[in-house]
Amino acid sequence: MKKLTEETSAGKLEARPSGLDDLIQQGARQIVQQAIEAELAALLERYDNVKTLDGRRTVIRNGYLPKREVVTAIGPVTVKVPKVRDRSGSGVKFNSNIVPPYIRKSPRVSAALPWLYLRGVSTGDMGEALSVLLGEEAKGLSPNVVSRLKAQWADEHTLWNQRDLSNARWVYWWADGIHTGLRSDDSDGQCLLVIIGVKPDGTKERVAIGDGFRESKDAWCELLLDLKARGLQSGPLLAAGDGGNGAVGSIGRSVPKDSTPALLVSQDWKHSQRLAQITARAG
Incomplete structure (x- = not known):
């Protein structure tokens, strides 16, 4: 209790009494990052059977681009966009559909995160949920990407709710x-x-x-x-x-x-x- 009192006296709890802003920002970052990773997984799966002459996969993960910030109503959210390497030389690249320039402003994130939990996780309506957070373009995500996100979020929610x-x-x-x-x-x-x-x-x-x-x-x-x-x-x-x-x-x-x-x-x-x-x- 001493630690809590000291932080209160210093004004930390006054500045953000419920802590919801921090948690919402963490949730926004996690959701965007998971969606990007699901897009990448779908791309890698598409080229999974394409091999080099010595039997190796032609398209593989190759680290990340420098971190970038997506501006939301509750502050900047830092995400990492992964890269791929194409051993065949055919020029396959990973381009995320949900982190182009248009996502740099998302004014409804604060209101959307609780709704994403209730509607997206509870009912599985991921396409609509992602469009609330990421914009209308998110509705164009492939069914494979949406399915991956749905399974991942449902598993995480179940584990957390049974901890x-x-x-x-x-x-x-x-x-x-x-x-x-x-x-x-x-x-x-x-x-x-x-x-x-x-x-x-x-x-x-x-x-x-x-x-x-x-x-x-x-x-x-x-x-x-x-x-x-x-x-x-x-x-x-x-x-x-x-x-x-x-x-x-x-x-x-x-x-x-x-x-x-x-x-x-x-x-x-x-x-x-x-x-x-x-x-x-x-x-």
Whole structure:
């Protein structure tokens, strides 16, 4: 808790109270990089049976171009575009369809990432999801590339959502429901339930992400009980959430009974100075 208090006093938590910007930026970089790698894998697969006279593949990976930045609404995202080597001399090159100059500005990334999780990962609608993040040109990605991304993201989501929490420890939780503003036919009342945690060393990370109906207590309880079922031994020392979203009361009821947070607060995220004062007293 000392580390958390020191960081709060220094203003680090005031500058970015929920940590969501950092996590969204990380997610944007990962999604773009994975899409590029899936494009490359599709190209290599296309030439997999083309061999040189001595039996070697003609088209192979050959490192990366210098890192480049893609500008998004939440800041620059650094990606690496891979290169290929064509041993046959026929001039085969790798050109990504999703990182040309037009992707240097993506104003909807902040709103799109939660929606990508709900619609892209949950329903498999990868073509539409990628177009939200990367622009209309992303709809032209081959079915093979989209299939690779779908499988990779689904596997990563499953592993993360089933991870063992028996050794997990957090001193602080922020819990909030996110309404993206992006709508579909079946999204009425749905939102993204997010818990961000601060570890004893001050590191921020995602604790839980799930979909819920109107931020109800039942939805929060279901999310929290899943954490408990995966081995969570103790809740945070301090938990905070919007007073109207049902999260704070659910945390008190659903975390292990011998580790109810020492302080549960309902607060407006805009009042970061108040958050700093509460956190300092809890330390």
